[in-house]
Amino acid sequence: MKLIHYRSVCTMVAVAALLAGIAGFSRITVEAQPRGKAVYEKHCVECHGSAGKGDGPAAMFLTPRPRDFTTGKYKIRTTETGTPPTDEDLTGSVRRGLHGTAMPAWDRILSDADVADVVQYIKSLSPQFATPPKPVVVGAGAASSPASVARGQQAYDKLQCGKCHGTDGRGTGAVTTSFEDDARQPLPAADLTEPWTFRGGATSRDIYLRFRTGMMGTPMPSFADAASEGEMWDLANYVVSRGRKPVWSMTADEIVRFYAQQDAEAKRNPAKRGKYLVDTHLCSICHSPIDEHGRMLPGMYLAGGQVLRLMPWGEFPTANLTSDKETGIGTFTDEQLKQSITRGVMHDGSRMLPFPMDWGAFSAMTPDDLNAMIAYLRTIPAVKNRVPPPSRSWLPVHLWGKFQMLILHKDQPFVIFFGNAGTKGAQ
Ligand code: HEC
Ligand code: HEC
Numbered sequence: 001m002k003l004i005h006y007r008s009v010c011t012m013v014a015v016a017a018l019l020a021g022i023a024g025f026s027r028i029t030v031e032a033q034p035r036g037k038a039v040y041e042k043h044c045v046e047c048h049g050s051a052g053k054g055d056g057p058a059a060m061f062l063t064p065r066p067r068d069f070t071t072g073k074y075k076i077r078t079t080e081t082g083t084p085p086t087d088e089d090l091t092g093s094v095r096r097g098l099h100g101t102a103m104p105a106w107d108r109i110l111s112d113a114d115v116a117d118v119v120q121y122i123k124s125l126s127p128q129f130a131t132p133p134k135p136v137v138v139g140a141g142a143a144s145s146p147a148s149v150a151r152g153q154q155a156y157d158k159l160q161c162g163k164c165h166g167t168d169g170r171g172t173g174a175v176t177t178s179f180e181d182d183a184r185q186p187l188p189a190a191d192l193t194e195p196w197t198f199r200g201g202a203t204s205r206d207i208y209l210r211f212r213t214g215m216m217g218t219p220m221p222s223f224a225d226a227a228s229e230g231e232m233w234d235l236a237n238y239v240v241s242r243g244r245k246p247v248w249s250m251t252a253d254e255i256v257r258f259y260a261q262q263d264a265e266a267k268r269n270p271a272k273r274g275k276y277l278v279d280t281h282l283c284s285i286c287h288s289p290i291d292e293h294g295r296m297l298p299g300m301y302l303a304g305g306q307v308l309r310l311m312p313w314g315e316f317p318t319a320n321l322t323s324d325k326e327t328g329i330g331t332f333t334d335e336q337l338k339q340s341i342t343r344g345v346m347h348d349g350s351r352m353l354p355f356p357m358d359w360g361a362f363s364a365m366t367p368d369d370l371n372a373m374i375a376y377l378r379t380i381p382a383v384k385n386r387v388p389p390p391s392r393s394w395l396p397v398h399l400w401g402k403f404q405m406l407i408l409h410k411d412q413p414f415v416i417f418f419g420n421a422g423t424k425g426a427q
């Protein structure tokens with residue numbers, strides 16, 4: 001098993017490095033390619049990596065991950081699927097950023113010349129650009145009207161967009177609910193009622209182009225030839241019509257109604273609410289073992305066995321939270337789980353330290369949320385994975401570590417191990 005080394009506040013360092021990069025820009029005037037490379041090295045490496053493979057120091061903490069430019073696969077194109085984007089597509093994405101992701105809008109930081117140069121540079125990273133782009137002929141479109149929207153809804157059914165996006169565009173009744181991109185990272189299907197999260201913009205033209213050309217590297221396919229030009233524009237108008245108001249544009253009354261509706265939905269479907277809580281409270285990130293790229297080991301969601309070394313305290317393998325009766329939480333009572341999550345008391349009565357699991361922060365969770373979380377955990381398919389107990393460091397090591405921290409002011413590294421420390425399939 002190898003290690004990935006991080007300083008204790010690794011995320012913050014990544015973000016600080018990023019901000020430093022953004023703040024400290026300067027102009028470079030040499031020829032095109034070296035100029036593009038210099039812009040890249042100043043502003044893009046933190047996320048996209050020095051060789052453009054999408055593996056910069058901040059990449060591990062981002063979903064979706066930064067693009068791997070060496071694959072030449074781009075989501076936001078006006079070109080046929082399988083062909084590279086045009087220069088305008090790329091400059092558009094760099095200038096605007098990709099909404100709903102960590103990819104910033106660079107138009108306020110970089111000059112047009114910088115953007116043009118950096119685009120030439122990222123193109124040089126993939127042989128895909130040897131093939132000329134094949135731009136889609138975009139017609140004049142169709143003005144939106146109730147009739148067009150109604151026809152668009154029929155096209156939505158005919159093309160079975162609902163299989164992934166749900167009948168209501170929000171995942172209700174979707175056949176598949178968990179997707180992965182080509183880098184094997186989780187990637188939810190867009191919520192079509194929240195157009196401000198669309199990577200490539202929310203006009204009917206943008207939407208037409210996304211399903212007409214497909215989003216390469218993701219499960220979102222191209223629907224070229226599946227419907228007539230007219231049907232596709234009606235469909236784009238239908239998707240636009242599904243967009244709801246964002247909270248920041250709502251009146252006070254609308255906000256109250258919106259959240260009341262969300263609360264009612266959460267009560268009707270506690271396991272769905274629970275999944276949301278488990279994923280956003282990072283339970284799944286700690287409690288699932290990962291590979292050297294920080295990707296969850298297949299089939300090991302919440303199966304425990306990721307080891308966190310926190311010096312001078314020791315090594316802490318995360319618990320198996322699947323419903324397995326021998327090695328998971330299958331036989332724990334709700335009360336035992338609540339005690340662990342909010343009071344740091346393990347099922348066998350032993351006490352956790354206040355870290356690595358930040359149970360103190362979970363102690364203020366409402367009873368409804370706690371119940372929803374547990375309801376969801378009970379639905380996780382059993383994975384037999386016997387995880388060893390934590391090993392506290394030997395007393396002299398502990399004291400020496402504390403001496404270094406308190407007297408010598410030396411930070412102790414926080415290490416995340418990859419691989420599974422548990423014994424899979426163990427009886
Ligand atoms: C804070 C992290 C971050 C930085 C800094 C960053 N990017 Fe990105 N970039 C991303 C992420 C994340 C994605 C992937 C978003 C997605 O897949 O939806 C991305 C995607 C892209 C894409 C792909 C667009 C497409 O159609 O698929 C391009 C092009 C791009 N970035 C260019 C750049 C350039 C050029 C720079 C530097 C000027 C830069 N990025 C800096 C995070 C970053
Ligand atoms: C196989 C599953 C699947 C099908 C079928 C599918 N989508 Fe998607 N769609 C996705 C996924 C996954 C994403 C998220 C891609 C991303 O964020 O990179 C997405 C994203 C989108 C987006 C957001 C675009 C953006 O700029 O971010 C729109 C709009 C969209 N789909 C519309 C449609 C429409 C309309 C149809 C039917 C013609 C359709 N989708 C069919 C899986 C699917």
Ligand code: HEC
Pocket residue numbers: 278281282283284286287308316317318319321337340341345346347348352353355356357358362373390
């Ligand atoms: C920073 C990593 C981390 C996060 C985030 C985290 N945990 Fe833990 N959790 C651990 C570790 C490590 C243990 C093992 C106990 C120990 O050694 O501290 C543990 C133990 C537990 C236990 C005790 C199991 C037993 O045997 O009694 C439960 C239950 C649990 N976690 C649930 C959760 C839930 C639910 C969340 C999200 C709200 C969560 N954890 C978030 C690291 C984490």
